[in-house]
Amino acid sequence: MLEGTLLPQLIRGGRRITVWSAGCADGSELYSVAVLLQRLGVLDRAQLLGSDLLEENLVLARQGAYDSGAMFSPTLRAHMCWERRDLLRDGVTAAKWRLILCRNLAIYLAPEPKRALHERLAGALVRGGVLLLGRSERISDPERLGLRRAAPHAYVKEVAA
Numbered sequence: 001m002l003e004g005t006l007l008p009q010l011i012r013g014g015r016r017i018t019v020w021s022a023g024c025a026d027g028s029e030l031y032s033v034a035v036l037l038q039r040l041g042v043l044d045r046a047q048l049l050g051s052d053l054l055e056e057n058l059v060l061a062r063q064g065a066y067d068s069g070a071m072f073s074p075t076l077r078a079h080m081c082w083e084r085r086d087l088l089r090d091g092v093t094a095a096k097w098r099l100i101l102c103r104n105l106a107i108y109l110a111p112e113p114k115r116a117l118h119e120r121l122a123g124a125l126v127r128g129g130v131l132l133l134g135r136s137e138r139i140s141d142p143e144r145l146g147l148r149r150a151a152p153h154a155y156v157k158e159v160a161a
């Protein structure tokens with residue numbers, strides 16, 4: 001879905017593409033997106049951030065060494081950065097993002113912190129930006145957050161929100 005539908009829409013018009021993997025774990029998700037952007041020929045205008053609560057996860061993410069044996073070039077890595085961030089206490093980043101992946105994190109949260117997290121993530125998107133959740137995750141009232149459901153677990157920030 002990212003490669004075939006979402007990224008081609010998000011990169012249209014030569015815009016800068018900003019991607020945030022919130023709760024990035026070992027970083028594999030963000031490397032995958034970076035590889036897709038490289039394949040689409042737009043890595044040079046991409047900025048990718050991975051953040052996680054746990055420093056040990058960020059150590060793995062910075063290493064980017066996986067069982068698959070995939071190797072990532074310095075050029076690709078130069079577009080990526082990593083930071084420790086508690087999404088519940090520190091909130092979101094100051095920047096605005098075109099794509100936010102927050103997958104399989106909110107499933108562990110009680111309804112109120114989950115609602116507050118989704119609201120903050122929606123606020124961190126640029127207009128037309130996409131919030132991608134885990135495959136089984138849903139936002140029950142996306143319109144309240146200024147979001148439109150584009151796929152069962154993907155939400156677009158309404159242009160007029």
Ligand SMILES: C[S@@+](CC[C@H](N)C(=O)[O-])C[C@H]1O[C@@H](n2cnc3c(N)ncnc32)[C@H](O)[C@@H]1O
Nearest residue numbers: 023024025052053054085086087088103104105
């Ligand atoms: C189940 S993993 C999902 C990782 C990845 N997004 C995926 O779907 O494969 C959840 C991740 O969220 C991180 N996490 C949990 N609570 C967090 C919080 N309050 N702030 C930031 N990251 C958090 C965990 O450290 C873990 O890396």
